[in-house]
Amino acid sequence: MSVLLILSLISAITFGPVPIKTMDVAKVICYKIFGIQTAQASELLNGPTMEIIWNIRLPRVLMAVVVGAGLSLSGVVMQAVVRNPLANPYVLGISSGASLGATAGILLGMFSWFGALGISVGAFAGALLTSMFVFAIAFSGKGRGNTIKLLLAGMAVNAICSAFTNFIIYIAKDAEGIRSVSFWTMGGLTSSSWNLLPILFVVTTVMIVFFLTQFRVLNVLLVGEESAMTLGINVAKVRKFYLVLTSCVTAVVVAASGTIGFVGLIVPHIVRMIVGSDHKRVLPISLLGGSIFLIWCDVLARMIMYNSEIPIGIITSMIGGPFFIYLMLTKSYGFGGE
Incomplete structure (x- = not known):
């Protein structure tokens, strides 16, 4: 799967309105990362192809990798929890x-003081405040932390936010x-840039590393609360902690x-x-699978219409x-083996 991801990443850079050779992609990446430059590559490195590969397509493909992994991670954890x-x-x-x-940022001019990142900041703030509101409802009163109450709270807040957006x-x-x-609401990777990638990469990577160590707990949670409590796991506390973390990574990705x-x-x-319900295998393979899936969905979004691009959410x-x-x-x- 790792090899397939690397091949997909390199291949996706070659697709677009301007076709690019695989060797040209390799030359640009080698020059930028390792400083390796051949005599034949000097014209390439000083031309428009360099700009297309390094500043447009590579950040976009890398964002597809991180976003795909982040969404898959959140999905796996959410389904288990x-x-x-x-x-x-x-x-x-x-x-x-x-x-x-995002709508408030685009149509009302809010968050404009953040410049080009204003829409992303607005989306992140909206996502984070919404998740906090849902947690406040779900973890208060009777049945605090109950799964059904959590899902119903999410549905209610979703309806409220959608009403204000409309x-x-x-x-x-x-x-x-x-x-x-x-x-924007249909999803896309048009905002990809080297400025945005570090934040997205750091947050997603930290969450991935953490949850890869939690596969045993996720396995027990998937079986049921009774089994988890028998093993001494504080289900309500763990559930809340995991949901907060997945909400953070989802908020960053959506922004x-x-x-x-x-x-x-x-x-x-x-x-x-394919591999069963053991999260020791489900987690890493889902991360790779989500990245590969989103890379090729983005290629379709860029290629399916001549001189135009459709939102990637339509393709997915x-x-x-x-x-x-x-x-x-x-x-x-x-x-879950049911």
């Missing part, structure tokens, strides 16, 4: 909160801004890429269907929806 096969990274209303923040769009006069909101659906839902299911939904229906109709597959 709430023991619901339909759980995904956005089940706590994070996507609607991010959409509200209201802002309804009263807006800026047609181009409304189009930008529509494009950078918009709402890209189905990656965190179908990739974990496909992996479980067109592929993910039918495949998820197939999974549900497959008798040989059961979530």
